[in-house]
Amino acid sequence: MSKKVIKSIPHLGGAPTRRQVLAGAGIATAAAAVPLKYGLAASTLKVGILQPRSGPQGQIGLDCQRGADIAPQVLKQLGLPEVEYMIGDTETKVDVARARAEKMINDGAQLMIGCFDSGQTMAVAQVCESKNIPFVVNIAAVPKLTELGYKWVWRNFPTGPMIVRDAFVNQKALFAMTGATPKTVTLLHANDTFGSSLAGALFALAPRFKMPYKIVEKIPYDPYGRDFSAEVRKVKSSKAEAVWTVSRLLDAIAITKEMVRQRLDIMGIMSTGPGWYEDEYMKATGKYGNDVVNLVPWWDPNKPTSKIFAKEFSAKFPDKNINTNHTYTFEAVMVASDALKRAGSNNAKALQAAIQKTDIKNNVTTGPGIHFNEKGQNPDVVDSAIQNRDGRSLVILPKEAAVAKPIWPMRPFNKRG
Amino acid sequence: MDYLSLANASISGILTGLVYGLSALGLSVIFGVIRIVNFAHGEIMVIGMFFAMLLFRHLGIDPLMSVPIAAVVLFGFGYILQATVITRVSQLHDHFQFLLLAAIAIMMVSACLLIFGPDPQSVDIPYALDSFAIGEIILGKPRVYAAIGAIVVASLLLAFFRYTATGKAIRACADNHLGAKVVGLNVGRLYAFTFGLGTAALGAAGAIMLLLYEVQPYLAPGFTLLAFVIVIIGGLGSLYGALLGGVLIGLSEALAASFLQPSMKTAFSFALLILVLLFRPQGLLGRAR
Numbered sequence: 075m076s077k078k079v080i081k082s083i084p085h086l087g088g089a090p091t092r093r094q095v096l097a098g099a100g101i102a103t104a105a106a107a108v109p110l111k112y113g114l115a116a117s118t119l120k121v122g123i124l125q126p127r128s129g130p131q132g133q134i135g136l137d138c139q140r141g142a143d144i145a146p147q148v149l150k151q152l153g154l155p156e157v158e159y160m161i162g163d164t165e166t167k168v169d170v171a172r173a174r175a176e177k178m179i180n181d182g183a184q185l186m187i188g189c190f191d192s193g194q195t196m197a198v199a200q201v202c203e204s205k206n207i208p209f210v211v212n213i214a215a216v217p218k219l220t221e222l223g224y225k226w227v228w229r230n231f232p233t234g235p236m237i238v239r240d241a242f243v244n245q246k247a248l249f250a251m252t253g254a255t256p257k258t259v260t261l262l263h264a265n266d267t268f269g270s271s272l273a274g275a276l277f278a279l280a281p282r283f284k285m286p287y288k289i290v291e292k293i294p295y296d297p298y299g300r301d302f303s304a305e306v307r308k309v310k311s312s313k314a315e316a317v318w319t320v321s322r323l324l325d326a327i328a329i330t331k332e333m334v335r336q337r338l339d340i341m342g343i344m345s346t347g348p349g350w351y352e353d354e355y356m357k358a359t360g361k362y363g364n365d366v367v368n369l370v371p372w373w374d375p376n377k378p379t380s381k382i383f384a385k386e387f388s389a390k391f392p393d394k395n396i397n398t399n400h401t402y403t404f405e406a407v408m409v410a411s412d413a414l415k416r417a418g419s420n421n422a423k424a425l426q427a428a429i430q431k432t433d434i435k436n437n438v439t440t441g442p443g444i445h446f447n448e449k450g451q452n453p454d455v456v457d458s459a460i461q462n463r464d465g466r467s468l469v470i471l472p473k474e475a476a477v478a479k480p481i482w483p484m485r486p487f488n489k490r491g
Numbered sequence: 492m493d494y495l496s497l498a499n500a501s502i503s504g505i506l507t508g509l510v511y512g513l514s515a516l517g518l519s520v521i522f523g524v525i526r527i528v529n530f531a532h533g534e535i536m537v538i539g540m541f542f543a544m545l546l547f548r549h550l551g552i553d554p555l556m557s558v559p560i561a562a563v564v565l566f567g568f569g570y571i572l573q574a575t576v577i578t579r580v581s582q583l584h585d586h587f588q589f590l591l592l593a594a595i596a597i598m599m600v601s602a603c604l605l606i607f608g609p610d611p612q613s614v615d616i617p618y619a620l621d622s623f624a625i626g627e628i629i630l631g632k633p634r635v636y637a638a639i640g641a642i643v644v645a646s647l648l649l650a651f652f653r654y655t656a657t658g659k660a661i662r663a664c665a666d667n668h669l670g671a672k673v674v675g676l677n678v679g680r681l682y683a684f685t686f687g688l689g690t691a692a693l694g695a696a697g698a699i700m701l702l703l704y705e706v707q708p709y710l711a712p713g714f715t716l717l718a719f720v721i722v723i724i725g726g727l728g729s730l731y732g733a734l735l736g737g738v739l740i741g742l743s744e745a746l747a748a749s750f751l752q753p754s755m756k757t758a759f760s761f762a763l764l765i766l767v768l769l770f771r772p773q774g775l776l777g778r779a780r
Contacts (some may be wrong), residue, residue, distance in 0.1 A: 132609070265754040295753040300704055300713065303503050303631065304748030304756065311496050311749075324611055324705070334620040335631035358613065362620065
């Protein structure tokens with residue numbers, strides 16, 4: 075049977091010799107072993123999703139993964155091709171992120187997505203740039219990521235300065251809408267890299283944006299501390315009308331509880347960064363977590379794709395609220411899938427060209443859509459103002475994405491039933 | 492600096508310091524008698540916190556009410572640990588004791604991770620967010636109750652050593668190991684009893700700490716370090732020193748946070764430690780050897 079088949083191969087010119095058979099088998103094996111990034115197999119795209127799935131940022135990395143987990147169902151409804159995932163863990167370490175990215179690419183990843191944290195993302199960007207592998211950043215705000223002239227890195231997430239700019243814009247809109255403007259604000263921030271750099275920018279740029287208030291005190295604190303009573307006492311003694319925080323999750327919970335105990339009576343709490351909108355925060359603080367205004371990158375619940383996303387998400391994760399981690403990770407997968415469809419191949423060069431020409435209008439995050447400038451940055455990402463209400467985060471600004479009217483000034487802690 | 496802020500910071504610092512002092516008491520008790528440095532100190536206290544959390548969640552027992560239960564259970568744990576494991580290395584070089592207790596600490600953290608997971612967990616006590624107001628001075632109820640609990644537990648422990656026959660025998664062992672043996676004291680049993688007392692104090696401290704902090708396995712190394720700082724400042728082996736060290740650390744942290752920067756408070760604790768090591772290395776209430 076096998077002899078007959080070999081005879082029927084016309085270009086071999088009759089029965090092959092054993093050497094010819096071995097040579098043919100060798101070529102076939104070599105072809106199969108060539109990394110898929112050279113595009114010999116165009117049917118699928120192997121996407122390496124590299125996030126901090128363990129270590130201090132482990133919960134966030136797992137949260138980001140939920141956005142990727144939802145993507146296949148949503149992309150199918152949008153007519154976009156499915157991609158194949160390879161999952162990696164940075165362990166919240168820069169060196170591990172670099173090593174894991176190299177291994178994932180060596181193992182066949184044709185496009186990388188990651189990594190939530192700016193330091194880890196920078197390390198993976200260097201690896202992808204040196205190996206000519208497309209890297210779509212889901213979350214990372216460090217500006218220089220898209221300022222170094224990388225040709226294989228794209229970011230659909232605001233940079234630090236964009237977050238600061240939008241925070242000021244949304245604050246002004248909030249004050250104008252409600253007619254309640256604080257005259258003084260205290261900046262309470264974590265003293266880690268993220269907290270210090272963001273708070274430094276907020277403090278320095280407030281006068282340039284002609285904000286109607288004065289930042290009367292800037293209070294750095296250790297986010298991994300045990301006791302925040304002194305921090306809250308200091309906020310209280312500053313006599314500021316509002317507090318603006320840059321925190322992490324556990325400190326946000328502890329600070330809120332301490333504010334209630336110390337009977338802090340202020341116009342409101344604003345937050346830029348994680349912590350104050352997360353499910354765990356709202357669960358731990360209950361009614362006292364209500365009315366906090368978060369000035370953050372978010373999603374637009376009024377967009378058609380958002381409704382599909384929300385439906386699929388609540389079916390798969392009924393106990394979770396949709397947040398930044400989910401939507402921006404989903405959109406990174408969406409960019410990859412859209413590029414695969416338009417490139418018609420998983421060839422790296424073809425994907426590179428396709429991603430650069432991305433023009434997605436039917437996305438889920440706030441703003442007009444996804445496209446990239448010559449630096450690989452989406453310049454049109456817009457942040458939102460969201461407010462905590464009974465365990466949910468409701469968009470209050472910008473107006474086109476809003477689903478609720480703001481409660482500002484916030485309801486005093488001692489009048490919440 | 493206004494006097495109201497000073498009063499607020501000072502009172503809050505003293506209250507926190509009393510709880511810190513109680514948490515360090517177990518370390519001082521064990522070292523003062525058995526001369527073993529308990530590197531699993533924080534881990535045992537975290538087990539006390541988890542135990543109190545379970546009692547609250549499953550039986551509705553308030554953490555303050557679970558103090559005696561946690562103390563008894565961890566007394567048993569400490570007694571068995573000393574009698575079966577630690578006593579076997581007590582004659583070896585200090586390095587072996589350190590390594591043994593560090594290994595026990597790692598095993599405890601891993602066990603807690605396996606059972607409770609890495610996420611912080613709290614108890615929803617009804618007075619968690621309540622406070623007392625004395626004029627302009629506002630004090631959180633959990634902190635006040637925790638400080639009162641710390642005073643009660645520390646007083647009972649001090650009274651035990653001062654007034655009971657077993658307490659006196661333990662002090663005799665601490666003062667003169669050979670002499671205690673000569674007069675017929677069962678030193679091995681007394682050592683196990685002492686280690687048990689130390690871990691009982693940690694169990695009580697853990698239950699009290701649950702009023703103030705959310706519990707998670709990785710809290711332990713921080714507690715161990717804090718206890719070392721406190722007992723070195725107060726004097727290793729001195730029970731009153733541990734309480735004094737705790738109050739000083741609590742006070743310095745509160746004042747540094749209120750009048751300098753909150754992020755400076757840990758630096759102040761360590762500055763205090765360096766000063767004590769430079770000028771009174773045996774600790775404020777420790778005896779020079």
